[in-house]
Amino acid sequence: MMRSGRGLLWKRGAALVLACLALPVAAVPPEAPLKVLRYILPAAETSLDPATGRDLYTGHITEAIFERLYTYDYLARPVKLAPQTAAALPEVSTDGKTYLIHLAHGQYFTPDPAFKGKRRELTVADYVYSWKRLFDPKLASPNTWLLEGKVIGLDDLAKEAKRSGKFDYDKPVAGLEVLDPYTLRIHLNNPDFNLGMILAYDPLSAVAREVVEAYGDSKGEVASNPVGTGYYQLAEWVRGSRIVLDENKRHLPAVWNFQPGDDPDDQRIVRQMRGKKIPQIGRIEITVQLEDQSRWLSFTSGGADLFWLDGPLAPKALLNGKLRPELAARGIQLSRIVDPDLTYYYWNMLDPVLGGMSKEHIALRRAIAMAHNIDEEIQLVLNGEAQRLDYPIPPGVVGHDPHYRSLLKYDPLLANKLLDKFGYRKGADGWRTQPDGKPLLIHYASRNEAAGELLGEMWRKTYNSLSIRMDNQRMTFADILQAETLCKLQTRNYQWLADYPDGDNFMQLFYGPNVYQNNTACYKNAQYDRWYEASHKMPAGPERDALYHKMARQLEVNGVALMAYTRYRNMLAQPAVLGYKKHPILIEEWQYIDLDRGAAHAPVPLK
Amino acid sequence: MLAYILRRLWQMVPTMLGVVLLVFILFNWVGGDPAYVLAGKMANADNIANIRHQLGVDRPYYVQLWIFIQQIATFDFGQSWATGETVSHIIVTRIGPSLTVLIPLTILETCFGIALALAISFVRGSLTDRLVMIACTVGMSVSILVYIIVFQYGLAYKLGLFPVQGWGDSFGENLLRYAPLPILIGLAVSIAPTLRLFRSFVLDEASQDYVRTARAKGLSEGRIMWVHVLRNAAIPIITYVMSNLPALLIGAFLLERFFGIPGIGREVILAVERSDFPVIKAITVYVAVATMVFNLLTDLLYQAVDPRVSLK
Numbered sequence: 001m002m003r004s005g006r007g008l009l010w011k012r013g014a015a016l017v018l019a020c021l022a023l024p025v026a027a028v029p030p031e032a033p034l035k036v037l038r039y040i041l042p043a044a045e046t047s048l049d050p051a052t053g054r055d056l057y058t059g060h061i062t063e064a065i066f067e068r069l070y071t072y073d074y075l076a077r078p079v080k081l082a083p084q085t086a087a088a089l090p091e092v093s094t095d096g097k098t099y100l101i102h103l104a105h106g107q108y109f110t111p112d113p114a115f116k117g118k119r120r121e122l123t124v125a126d127y128v129y130s131w132k133r134l135f136d137p138k139l140a141s142p143n144t145w146l147l148e149g150k151v152i153g154l155d156d157l158a159k160e161a162k163r164s165g166k167f168d169y170d171k172p173v174a175g176l177e178v179l180d181p182y183t184l185r186i187h188l189n190n191p192d193f194n195l196g197m198i199l200a201y202d203p204l205s206a207v208a209r210e211v212v213e214a215y216g217d218s219k220g221e222v223a224s225n226p227v228g229t230g231y232y233q234l235a236e237w238v239r240g241s242r243i244v245l246d247e248n249k250r251h252l253p254a255v256w257n258f259q260p261g262d263d264p265d266d267q268r269i270v271r272q273m274r275g276k277k278i279p280q281i282g283r284i285e286i287t288v289q290l291e292d293q294s295r296w297l298s299f300t301s302g303g304a305d306l307f308w309l310d311g312p313l314a315p316k317a318l319l320n321g322k323l324r325p326e327l328a329a330r331g332i333q334l335s336r337i338v339d340p341d342l343t344y345y346y347w348n349m350l351d352p353v354l355g356g357m358s359k360e361h362i363a364l365r366r367a368i369a370m371a372h373n374i375d376e377e378i379q380l381v382l383n384g385e386a387q388r389l390d391y392p393i394p395p396g397v398v399g400h401d402p403h404y405r406s407l408l409k410y411d412p413l414l415a416n417k418l419l420d421k422f423g424y425r426k427g428a429d430g431w432r433t434q435p436d437g438k439p440l441l442i443h444y445a446s447r448n449e450a451a452g453e454l455l456g457e458m459w460r461k462t463y464n465s466l467s468i469r470m471d472n473q474r475m476t477f478a479d480i481l482q483a484e485t486l487c488k489l490q491t492r493n494y495q496w497l498a499d500y501p502d503g504d505n506f507m508q509l510f511y512g513p514n515v516y517q518n519n520t521a522c523y524k525n526a527q528y529d530r531w532y533e534a535s536h537k538m539p540a541g542p543e544r545d546a547l548y549h550k551m552a553r554q555l556e557v558n559g560v561a562l563m564a565y566t567r568y569r570n571m572l573a574q575p576a577v578l579g580y581k582k583h584p585i586l587i588e589e590w591q592y593i594d595l596d597r598g599a600a601h602a603p604v605p606l607k
Numbered sequence: 608m609l610a611y612i613l614r615r616l617w618q619m620v621p622t623m624l625g626v627v628l629l630v631f632i633l634f635n636w637v638g639g640d641p642a643y644v645l646a647g648k649m650a651n652a653d654n655i656a657n658i659r660h661q662l663g664v665d666r667p668y669y670v671q672l673w674i675f676i677q678q679i680a681t682f683d684f685g686q687s688w689a690t691g692e693t694v695s696h697i698i699v700t701r702i703g704p705s706l707t708v709l710i711p712l713t714i715l716e717t718c719f720g721i722a723l724a725l726a727i728s729f730v731r732g733s734l735t736d737r738l739v740m741i742a743c744t745v746g747m748s749v750s751i752l753v754y755i756i757v758f759q760y761g762l763a764y765k766l767g768l769f770p771v772q773g774w775g776d777s778f779g780e781n782l783l784r785y786a787p788l789p790i791l792i793g794l795a796v797s798i799a800p801t802l803r804l805f806r807s808f809v810l811d812e813a814s815q816d817y818v819r820t821a822r823a824k825g826l827s828e829g830r831i832m833w834v835h836v837l838r839n840a841a842i843p844i845i846t847y848v849m850s851n852l853p854a855l856l857i858g859a860f861l862l863e864r865f866f867g868i869p870g871i872g873r874e875v876i877l878a879v880e881r882s883d884f885p886v887i888k889a890i891t892v893y894v895a896v897a898t899m900v901f902n903l904l905t906d907l908l909y910q911a912v913d914p915r916v917s918l919k
Contacts, residue, residue, distance in 0.1 A: 044877050046690045054647050140658045142647025162657075219661065223691040239692060239700070240877060241774055241869035289772060290873070291865045293756055297764045297771045478639035478882045485643055485655070496648075518649045 034282040035595045037577075039588075040295050040304045041288045044240035047223035050205040051133045054142045056497075057288075059202050059587040064245055064284070066205030066228035069101060069127065070196055072585050074592045075258040075266050078396055079501050079585050081196050085122060085206065085229065087182075089196065096191030096537065103182040110233040110248050112225070114214035122229050124184035126206040128176045129169060132157065133212070134203065136167040138219050143203035145517075146499070150195070151175035152187045169209070193539040197500035202587070231279045231591040245284040245590075254278040256579075256592065265581065272594065273579035279591035305577050305595065309570040314385045317572060321384070331575030335582040338387055338395045339569045340498035342506055345372065346521035346561040350487045353434065354442065355522070357558065360435050363422040365559030368442075368491075369408045370415035372462040374564050381454045386565040392506050392552050394566040396584045398540045399503025399548050406563065407556050412465045419466060432467045441469045445483070445492040448474040455493055487515065487522040493564070494520050501585050502540065503548055507532055510555060523560045612903070619899045626895040627679065631672050634884050640664070641688055641882040662688060675888065684889035689881040694889045697874060704774060705858035705870030708786050712793040713855065716801055717848055719794070724805035725832045728813055739802070746799035751792075755865050758792050772867040789862040804847060808840040815839070841912050849905035853897040857890065 045058040050066050053059055071084035083089060085107055091100040107122040109115065131151075134141045135158035147154060152175030161167035177185040188195065198204065208227060215225040226234050231251050236244035256273045260266035287304075289295045292312050299307040309317050317327055323334040347365045349355040354365060378386045390406040393399045423435030434440045444459045446452035456472030463470035475483070483489045496518075498505050508514055511532045512524040531547050531554075538544040555561055571582045578594040642658040643650075650658075659665040663674065678684045684694035723739075730736050763769045769788035775781055812818065813836055821831045858872025871890065878886035 046881075049691075052691070054645070137657050138661065140645070140654075140661045142645060142650065142654075144654060145647070145649040145651075217686065217691055219691070221691045236776075238774070238869055239690065239697075240874065241867060287773065287867060289867050290876075293759065294772045294865050294867065297759065301764055301767075301771055303771060303773075476639050476882070478641055478644045481643035482640050485650075499648075514649075517651050 035280060036283045036285055037281045037306065037590060037593075037595060038304045039284060039286045039306050039590075040298060040308070041286055042295060042308060042310055043290065044288045045243065047221060048226040048234070048237075049221045049223045050203050050207065051130065051139060051141045051143065052221055052223070053203060056587060061234075061243055061245070061286070062205065062226065062228075063202050063230075063587045064232040064590060065226045065230045065234060066202070066207065067107075067122075067230045068200050068202070068205050069103070070200035072200065072583060073258060074583060074586075074589065075261050075263075075269065075581065077261050077263065077584075078398065079583070081200060084200070090199075092193065092196070096193045096539065097188045099186040099188070099195055101184045101186065103184070104252065105182060107229050107252055108250055109208050109211075109227055109229050110250065112208075112211060112214075112227045114208070114210040114225075114227070120208060120210070121181075122206055123181035124178055125181065126208060127184065127204075128173070128178060129209045130207050131176070131204060132167075132169055132173070133207070133220070135161070136169075136220060137162050138167065139221060140219070141203070143201075146198050146201060146203060150188055150190070150192060152189055191537040194500060194502045194504055197502055200585075201499055232284060235283070241288055243286040243288075245286070247279060247282045258592075263581075269579045269581055273592070276594060280594035281590055284590055299572065299574075302574065305574045306580065307572040309572050311382055311385055311567075314383045314570060318385075318570065321568070323572075327572075333573040333575070333577065333580065335571040335573065335580055337569050337582045337584055339567045340394055340397050340501055340584050341495060341566055342389060342392060342394050343386070343493055343495045343564045343566070344392070344561045345369070345491065345564060346494055347491050347559065348487060348489060348520075348522050349524070349560060350515075350522040351490050353440065354490050360422045360424075362559045363418050364424065366408060367415040367418045367424075367466060368462065368468075369559060369562040370410060370418070371412045371466050372459070372562065373410055374562075375410075377455075377458050378565055381451065381458060382565075382567065385570070386567045389563050389566045392509070392555065392563055393503040393548065394498070394506070397498055397501045397503060397506065399507075399545060401545065401549065404549070404552065407553075408562060415466060419468075424468075426467050430467060431469050439469070441471060443471050443473050443490045445473045445475055445480055445489045447477055447480065484520050485516060489520075494561075498585070503544075504536060507535065507548060507551055510551070510560060521560045523555075523558075525554070525558065528554055608907075612907075615903050615906070619896075622899060623679075623895065626892065627672075627676060630888055630891050631675055634888060635668065635671070639882060641884060644882055645688060678889075679892055684885050687878070687883050687886050689878070689883040689886075694885050697886060698871065698889065698893065701858070701869060701871040701874045702856065703778075704781065704868050705863065705872060706855060707778065707781050708789050708793070708862065708868060708870070709855040709859060711782070711786065712790045712797070712859075713848070713851070715790065715794055716797050717844075719798055720801035720805045721837070721844065723798075723802050724809045725837065727802070727806050728809040728836075729828065729832060731810060731813070740806075743799035743803050746795070747803075751796045751861055754792050754796050755861060758788065758795070759865060762791075763788055772865065774866075774868050785866070785868070789859070789866050789868065793859060793862060801847075805840070805844060808843045809836055812836045812839045838912075842909055845908050845912060846905055849901050849908065852901045853894055856897050857894050 041057045041060065043055070043057045045061055046055060047053060047058060048062055048065070050062045053062050067085045069084060069086040070081050070089070073080040073082045081089060085103055087102040087104040101124065103122070103124050109120045109122060131147055132154070133139055134144045134147060135154060137158060149155060151173065153173040154175055157168065157171060157173060175187040177187065179185060186195070206229065207222065211225060211227045212220060212222050215222045217223070231248055232245035233248045234243070235246040236242065256276045256278050258270070260270045289298060295307070296313055296316055298304050317324055321336065323332060347354045347368070355361060374388060378384060378388070391401050391404040395402065419432060424432045424440065426432050432440050442463060444456060446455045452474060456474070460470050460472065480489070480492070496506065496509060510519055510521060510523045510528060512519070512529045515522045515524055528551055531551050535544050535547040569582055573580045576595050576597045578596055580589065580593045583589055642655045642662065642664065645658050646655050656665070663671065682695065686693050687697060727736050727739055759771060763771045770785060773785050775785060818831055818836060821835055856871065857875060858870040860872040860876055862868065863870040863873035864876060874886065875890055
């Protein structure tokens with residue numbers, strides 16, 4: 001009896017322990033299975049510090065981990081600014097020189113040992129600190145220009161650091177007035193109605209000073225320890241190969257409630273997503289796959305959920321801009337947008353052969369512009385994945401005019417007549433010479449890769465049609481940038497992707513003071529500069545659009561550049577992806593989409 | 608022996624200095640100015656000057672050269688200009704994936720090469736021998752890119768025998784799941800030239816007098832080939848294998864790139880694309896050192912294999 005009684009006691013005790021162990025399990029409702037989105041980057045990421053980020057690929061990750069004051073409405077087109085960590089859109093003074101910003105309360109950085117076990121709330125001081133970092137000479141941020149010359153006193157801080165060798169982060173900046181932890185007033189040197197959009201740009205995200213001081217490298221860069229307030233946090237990182245982001249479960253709760261726009265597809269997205277918690281995806285697994293074939297096979301074999309279909313791969317998936325039937329039959333979705341970018345051909349205005357404002361030089365540049373077949377270039381070089389553009393501001397960007405038409409039409413015959421008229425005569429060898437009889441040779445620069453070779457051949461054909469000798473200078477990207485910045489290149493295809501969706505970001509490309517920066521045509525024109533300066537101080541509207549028109553026309557009349565095209569961005573999504581629509585400015589949209597790997601969305605297997 | 612080793616080590620110093628000078632000159636006069644890439648899309652002259660200052664490329668050349676020599680002496684090449692990661696960390700973390708693919712590949716290539724070379728030599732002059740040699744010539748004429756594209760598409764994508772690409776966290780998973788297809792492709796590419804070369808080594812030995820003597824003594828053909836011929840053919844084989852070993856340290860550029868293997872070869876390509884000179888410089892120097900060390904080891908191995916060889 002004793003033995004059996006002890007046995008019973010043991011059994012009861014064990015049952016009690018098991019019951020106690022089971023209690024917490026039983027009390028918590030079963031968690032929904034983790035939704036994992038797989039994404040492919042076509043190039044390796046670099047630094048996960050937003051202050052030093054300089055490429056789109058890294059931007060995917062930093063944009064998900066860190067937060068800006070503002071972002072963009074997911075569905076609104078044209079794009080519309082929306083608060084991210086701010087409580088509302090900024091209150092802008094009528095003169096455009098003061099911005100009052102209120103931060104939402106209760107937003108926290110993801111936990112990190114740098115915070116010594118305390119919850120670390122985001123305040124406006126974090127933004128002030130993060131923006132100051134852009135000016136620290138030691139960090140050598142490529143994003144200083146976003147605020148350079150804009151905020152009262154901020155540039156002086158950088159100058160002082162260059163003198164003293166130490167950047168004083170504690171020194172107050174007159175233009176960044178912290179009224180309380182949640183309120184910031186920004187004072188600008190000049191009116192700027194675009195600042196809200198600039199503040200939505202990834203490099204202006206908030207980082208915590210403690211983290212930078214704890215993990216900063218010799219320059220103060222925190223590339224390896226990204227700690228932000230965003231919807232996702234870094235869970236795993238094999239550099240240049242694999243990045244895993246996990247949901248930041250401490251993020252302020254938010255509900256998907258975007259309003260549909262004119263796009264009929266918006267209704268479907270709203271039906272799939274309305275009322276859901278943001279985000280739905282618990283984990284993002286990103287792999288870096290550098291080769292086209294590997295990426296394409298990965299996606300079509302189901303190894304990726306979202307896929308950036310870049311240029312060379314487009315013909316595999318698209319037919320006349322539409323998804324190929326075999327892919328559509330598998331339930332693959334296509335989100336196709338016009339990128340907010342511009343490709344144009346410029347001629348160096350400081351070059352002795354091509355530049356200058358004499359009638360002969362203007363005629364030469366116009367003739368070249370009229371002899372180049374842009375449509376053919378789009379078909380042959382870009383597989384048709386671009387849209388012709390006459391205006392310097394692409395669609396989807398504030399200030400774009402779809403009705404604007406260039407005066408420079410494709411007409412090689414007329415181009416030749418123009419050259420004949422202005423003294424560019426053909427010599428005995430059949431090639432044209434300059435009006436003074438000197439040989440005429442144009443150096444067209446392109447990158448030393450396959451696309452550069454193709455572009456070179458396209459332009460050779462153009463120059464041949466004008467009987468002008470052309471030499472294709474194949475250069476490394478670094479050499480091109482150096483020569484271009486120093487106004488030492490004669491001509492090339494130049495591409496500009498919007499930093500913020502406003503025409504100002506494009507019209508500044510020809511502003512005189514930007515020569516030796518990004519005014520690659522090295523164009524200095526007092527009239528253009530006056531118009532640009534006036535437009536820069538205006539809010540968007542018909543008055544500013546009228547100025548942009550004049551500026552665009554002047555570029556044509558002076559033969560500075562020929563606007564060419566804007567490229568399409570094609571994103572493919574597996575059937576399981578719900579609510580996806582590519583945003584023209586946001587780099588990633590992972591927090592706004594969902595996954596349903598159920599039978600209803602299962603892909604049709606490959607035949 | 609010790610004197611020989613010390614003498615050879617001493618001879619490495621001028622060779623190394625030559626490498627250092629060559630690398631330094633190439634990167635300073637041919638490489639272009641990285642500050643323009645790092646400066647971003649809207650940098651002014653001040654920004655570019657500041658970046659050049661931060662990188663140290665605005666210093667006099669002799670100072671830069673001295674810093675480079677110090678870096679080699681201390682094995683501290685600083686940080687990558689593109690990612691901020693220390694170069695030593697790049698090398699340490701990327702070498703593993705490269706070796707996971709290349710060590711099995713080298714072992715298999717050598718073993719298969721030797722076995723096939725002996726087998727083919729055994730039937731030398733026959734139709735089989737000729738057919739194999741024709742197949743080798745055809746195999747050598749096809750670019751590695753074709754092998755990669757066809758194998759990846761056929762074996763991984765269509766037949767699903769391997770993952771299309773990828774790399775995991777554990778050594779076992781990588782070796783057994785992700786590495787086999789790159790290894791198979793590497794083997795398909797390298798076996799043809801290796802087999803031709805090893806066959807010629809074996810045939811050279813097979814025509815020697817001692818082989819005729821061994822046959823006259825009645826030794827079996829298998830024993831003659833596997834014991835006597837192989838032992839004597841081992842010296843050129845060892846030379847070939849050892850001279851290829853430093854190449855393991857720079858990874859397999861294309862295989863790593865196509866299969867998403869985060870190895871050193873892929874890192875070199877990324878560094879070149881990004882004009883990331885600290886990484887390129889470090890890898891160039893360490894491959895040069897490895898080549899010299901492996902050459903020395905090869906010479907030492909000669910003696911171990913063939914006692915007739917004396918090191919002077």
